[in-house]
Amino acid sequence: MLDTDTIGYLAATFTTTAFIPQAWLTWKTRRAEGVSLMMYSIFVVGIALWLLYGLLSHAWPVVVANVITLMLASFILLMKIVYK
């Protein structure tokens, strides 16, 4: 059977991958109309808190997932603000 951390890294791969098409689409089209500023602002704060939680509880899959997701979500949020 898969161990807990392997399941965590697998989970991280899936939830992180899900944000790549959005980041790519926003970058390519230079449009972010379909992206909610409120949603991404709340989300970025939440991801930063998950990162802190992962660091404090030494949950490395949580740390890795949230570092990458924080970069992608911040990038989408930044483009939303820049291309407004």
Added chain:
Amino acid sequence: MLDTDTIGYLAATFTTTAFIPQAWLTWKTRRAEGVSLMMYSIFVVGIALWLLYGLLSHAWPVVVANVITLMLASFILLMKIVYK
């Protein structure tokens, strides 16, 4: 200072809250054109894996966050399929 679990529950509140406007908008408008089927399919699998990771590592904030996010993301995915 806040303890680790409190930070986790706070993180859960933020990342879960971020999905409510999308679920509400899709339900209200009965349209899901702006939602990517591929993104939500990958995301739902990832969230289910995070839930399993949380259960196996007894990380309760991770469990609570992912139960709620799984319901919201599955609901959005279901509407995407139904309203296609």
